[in-house]
Amino acid sequence: MSGDVAVLGAGMHPWGKWGRGFVEYGTVAARGALADAGIEWRDVRSVVGAGTVRGGYPGYVAGATFAQALGWQGARVTSVYAACASGAQAVNTARAQILAGMADVVLVVGADAAPKGFFAPAGGERPDDPDWLRFRVLGATNPAYFALYARRRMALHGDTPEDFALVKVKNAAAGALNPNARYRAAVSPEQVAASAVVADPLRLLDICATSDGAAALVLSSMEFARRHGASDPVRIRAVSTVTPTYPKAVLDLPDIATDSAVAVEPSPMSFRGSIARAAYEEAGIGPGDLSLAEVYDLSTALELEWYEDIGLCAPGEGAALVRSGATALGGRIPVNPSGGLASFGEAVPAQAIAQVCELTWQLRGTAGERQIPGARAGITANQGLFGHGSAVVAVR
Structure with missing residues (x-):
C-alpha cells in the first residue's frame, strides 16, 4: 500500500x-x-x-x-x-x-x-484546563482519576478488584520475560490484594510507576x-491521532466544548474507541485481524476498558475476556506481551514508541520467550491529556 x-x-x-x-x-x-x-x-x-x-x-x-x-x-x-x-x-x-x-x-x-511519585501538572498554571483543575482544585491526582474509572466499571459492569488484579498478574508474567522491563518478576493475585490501597479500589500493584x-x-x-x-520488513500501515468529538468524556471547564457542540453530531463511541476505529479504517483491517495489541495500562482497570475500545470484546465484557486467558501470552489475542506499563512504568515521550518496538519484534519473530507464534498484525493504543491519543497499526 x-x-x-x-x-x-x-x-x-x-x-x-x-x-x-x-x-x-x-x-x-x-x-x-x-x-x-x-x-x-x-x-x-x-x-x-x-x-x-x-x-x-x-x-x-x-x-x-x-x-x-x-x-x-x-x-x-x-x-x-x-x-x-x-x-x-x-x-x-x-x-x-x-x-x-x-x-x-x-x-x-x-x-x-x-x-x-505520580506526575504533577507541568507547564505553569492553567485554570481553563480540566486536568490542572482536578489536580489543584479537587486534589484528584492521577491515581484518583484511575480509581474513578475503576469504580465506574464496578458500577456499570460488575467488575471486581479480583478482575483488575488478573491484569497485573498477566502483564507481570510477560514483563518477567522482557529484558527492557523495569519490573521482571511474576506477581500473584494475593500479592496484588495485599499491596497498599492507593485510591480505592486500586492498590499499589494496580497502578503503573513513573520511570x-x-x-x-x-x-x-x-x-x-x-x-x-x-x-519483507515490518510496515507501519496506519497512525491515528484523532481528537475527541462532542460530547467529550471529559468536560473542558469552564469552556464546555461549545464549538464542538455545533460542529458535529454527538458520537456514540468513546474517545478511545474513535482512536482505534480511525486506525483500523486507515489500515483496512479490523480487530479480528490482530495477532496482538499494546495498550496503555495506566491502571489494571483501564486495560479492561481498552479491550472494549479496540474491539476485542463488547462493552462490559473486558473482565470476562481477561478471566478467559485470551489476552495472556498463549491466548487468542495477547495484550501487552511486552509487560505493558505495569512492567515498565511511564516514560512519557518514549512509551508510544516502545509500543511500536514491541510490535516490530513480535512481527519479526524475534521477541524471545514472549514471542507470539505467527504474529502478522498488531495495534498500539494510548490516551493522554488535552485530547491527545494515538493508535498505530503495524503489519508483516
Whole structure:
C-alpha cells in the first residue's frame, strides 16, 4: 500500500530509575535502533524527537537535542509534544516526511527521566484546563482519576478488584520475560490484594510507576528498504491521532466544548474507541485481524476498558475476556506481551514508541520467550491529556 513505511530498526534503553539525564537514555536507544537497522548515523536525513516537558529547554527541542548528542551532520530536525501520545505523533511526523518524499530514512526518538511519585501538572498554571483543575482544585491526582474509572466499571459492569488484579498478574508474567522491563518478576493475585490501597479500589500493584527510559525507531520508505536489502520488513500501515468529538468524556471547564457542540453530531463511541476505529479504517483491517495489541495500562482497570475500545470484546465484557486467558501470552489475542506499563512504568515521550518496538519484534519473530507464534498484525493504543491519543497499526 502507498501509505506504508518500513520499520528498519528498533532500539530501547531499559526502563528503571537510573538517575541520569533523558539525553543519555535517548542516545542509547537511538544507537540501538541504528545498529538494528544497519544504518549509519550520517545516512539519516531527518530526526524527529518526542518532547519532554520535564527535561527543560533540551526537552522542548528534543529533535535537535538528540541530533546534537549523536553529532551534528546536517539532518532535518523536528520536535513534537503531545503528552502521552508524543511518541506516536513523532512516528506520524516521520511517516509523513517519508511519504512526502522529504527524507528516505528518519530516526524517531523519545526519552524521559521521570520524577519520583505520580506526575504533577507541568507547564505553569492553567485554570481553563480540566486536568490542572482536578489536580489543584479537587486534589484528584492521577491515581484518583484511575480509581474513578475503576469504580465506574464496578458500577456499570460488575467488575471486581479480583478482575483488575488478573491484569497485573498477566502483564507481570510477560514483563518477567522482557529484558527492557523495569519490573521482571511474576506477581500473584494475593500479592496484588495485599499491596497498599492507593485510591480505592486500586492498590499499589494496580497502578503503573513513573520511570526513566527511552525508545527509538528507524523508519524508511519501502523503496529504500528494498535497496537496503529488507525485502519483507515490518510496515507501519496506519497512525491515528484523532481528537475527541462532542460530547467529550471529559468536560473542558469552564469552556464546555461549545464549538464542538455545533460542529458535529454527538458520537456514540468513546474517545478511545474513535482512536482505534480511525486506525483500523486507515489500515483496512479490523480487530479480528490482530495477532496482538499494546495498550496503555495506566491502571489494571483501564486495560479492561481498552479491550472494549479496540474491539476485542463488547462493552462490559473486558473482565470476562481477561478471566478467559485470551489476552495472556498463549491466548487468542495477547495484550501487552511486552509487560505493558505495569512492567515498565511511564516514560512519557518514549512509551508510544516502545509500543511500536514491541510490535516490530513480535512481527519479526524475534521477541524471545514472549514471542507470539505467527504474529502478522498488531495495534498500539494510548490516551493522554488535552485530547491527545494515538493508535498505530503495524503489519508483516
